[in-house]
Amino acid sequence: AQSVSQHNHHVILSEAASLELGCNYSYGGTVNLFWYVQYPGQHLQLLLKYFSGDPLVKGIKGFEAEFIKSKFSFNLRKPSVQWSDTAEYFCAAPGSGYSTLTFGKGTMLLVSP
Amino acid sequence: DVKVTQSSRYLVKRTGEKVFLECVQDMDHENMFWYRQDPGLGLRLIYFSYDVKMKEKGDIPEGYSVSREKKERFSLILESASTNQTSMYLCASSLIGEGSFPYEQYFGPGTRLTVT
Numbered sequence: 001a002q003s004v005s006q007h008n009h010h011v012i013l014s015e016a017a018s019l020e021l022g023c024n025y026s027y028g029g030t031v032n033l034f035w036y037v038q039y040p041g042q043h044l045q046l047l048l049k050y051f052s053g054d055p056l057v058k059g060i061k062g063f064e065a066e067f068i069k070s071k072f073s074f075n076l077r078k079p080s081v082q083w084s085d086t087a088e089y090f091c092a093a094p095g096s097g098y099s100t101l102t103f104g105k106g107t108m109l110l111v112s113p
Numbered sequence: 114d115v116k117v118t119q120s121s122r123y124l125v126k127r128t129g130e131k132v133f134l135e136c137v138q139d140m141d142h143e144n145m146f147w148y149r150q151d152p153g154l155g156l157r158l159i160y161f162s163y164d165v166k167m168k169e170k171g172d173i174p175e176g177y178s179v180s181r182e183k184k185e186r187f188s189l190i191l192e193s194a195s196t197n198q199t200s201m202y203l204c205a206s207s208l209i210g211e212g213s214f215p216y217e218q219y220f221g222p223g224t225r226l227t228v229t
Contacts, residue, residue, distance in 0.1 A: 009153065032216045044156075044203065044220040051215065090155060094216050097171065098163055099144045099207055101216055105155035 136204030
């Protein structure tokens, strides 16, 4: 993939609300998809990843993502968010260079208590 | 656990200075990457390296150079710092081959560079 598009730049939710963050990637052959999260003041860390098999993948802290090949999408979901989910979320897919990733522009999620 | 460390969390430099940002990983990863992170722009790849002494330009290499003399260390160099290089700089590494998940990268804590 050579471009990754995240639909929302800022999302504000109340605790216990459901979350869905959209991500679309351009077709580039190899499908290795990632969601990374950056909590305030912390380094970027892996939330979940997809390589093959079951298109519904589960990650840490109750997050999941669904790969829909026909829509070139890899949306992130969580049924009930917590205040501690306040963070910036990045979707990523293979870039044009060897072993590189292309990242989306990020979605800042603010969860109010 | 993979550990990627960066030499400084915060750095303030003057315009025109030569700046070195250091990154070290402790898991024998072949690939290393430098990104800059800016609000609303996400992560943009500056340079990457897939082996010692090998380097490839990323999407925004202008004004930067890199050095990889040892497998575990990847340095980003700003030859003459400018104010538009004020940013958060992230280093990452990844493994290739057996035992690795293709393309998965591990990140350091970042260096927030301010050029005045």
